[in-house]
Amino acid sequence: MQSSEAIKYHTYKFLIVVFVSILLLIADHRVDLTHLRTALSIVIYPIQYVVDVPARVTHAVGGYFQSHSRLLKENKELNRIVMVYSAKDQSYRSIFAENARLRDTLAMGVKSERLFMISHVLSLQAERFRRASTLNQGTNAGVFDGQVALSGSGIYGQVIETTPQTSVILQLADPKHTIPVRNSRTGATALAVGTGDVNTVRLTSIDDVEHVEIGDLYLSSGLGQVFPSDYPVARVQQKRYNPSDSMTIVTANTVTNYGKVREVLLTWRSQANVSSKTTEAEQ
């Protein structure tokens, strides 16, 4: 049993650290602690790297032991897809140039082209408070705050924090995330707000909610100028009337399955003026 003097000293130590923690919490809300955050992120980067090793090893080992015939088949299939897409891409180029010319004549301003960069997901934070993913590329690779990430199937999220080697993406399902969307069937707009549950968003501020049907696909509307327009976001899963506040609650599943995606595409608008590029190509 400790003496009362020792307990007193012990309690003082405890109170001092509690006081410092509360000061930090307040400071985090009042002033910009980005530098401290970045420094801490650099300290835990090795841990996050280690955490991801099992997943990466199974991925690598699985690839190594794939049978030769299966690889051949896969290769053939991929080659076929590349052919199809390059053919499609050629027609896309000409349509894009035509579109740019038409928009030029109408003085509408040309839609800027988007560039892509592939990045690997290091770790997922599927916790009670956050739905975020850490990527293996940061400011050194040109990632910036607010940058949009896409998965193979649709929109993945946006970058909220960057360090030189890593960046953190807020997923669409995070409770603090909202994205403007548009119903692909009716064209009515809405906001998709994250719920914190796995792969789930809630649709709010819906235009003509009575016409929303289960299975409706919502695309990004491009309003707000953060996200590119017309990428799939979520599919309506449930529509429920809430008697307590006379509102209809519409929940939707995100098109991206966050548990499965290992690579994301970071995208940004190209700075070069596309119309002058296309006209140069024509000359």
Added chain:
Amino acid sequence: MENLSLKFSGAILLSLLGAFVLTLAPVNGVFGLWRPEWLVLVIIHWAIYFPDRISYVLVGFLGLMLDAAWQLSLGQHSLSFVVLLYVVIRLSERLSPNSLLQHLFMVLVATSVYMLTNLWVLTATDNNPANWGYWYPVFTSLLIWPFVTGLLKRMHMENQGR
């Protein structure tokens, strides 16, 4: 626990690091909600058996790293870890060192205090997790406690001839 000592000097740091890795390890879907509070369990164990070896500054820094990893307000987990450590050190003086039942009860109380402290900060910073899933880890932590403490006991030994 005067007659106890560690098998090697870095044991506490090593176990905390292991718990940190388990806490950050990616888990699929719903299982993330049931993830036991590994760091809490390891801190409780060392606070019971080696209260002089684990310091407030250490667990405070650990909490800060966790906040950085989870993108939370800096200081949230430092606060909850420090409160947890204080509760356990004060409580464990009153418990018999080898009663599993008493320890389980203390783990329940301490984990709940830890979760409540976190909930308080989360609500104050407008991050309120509005579902019962928030409390699932209390149960899984309780279930897994005997195994965690059994494993960590292999890192101490009793001093002979005192």
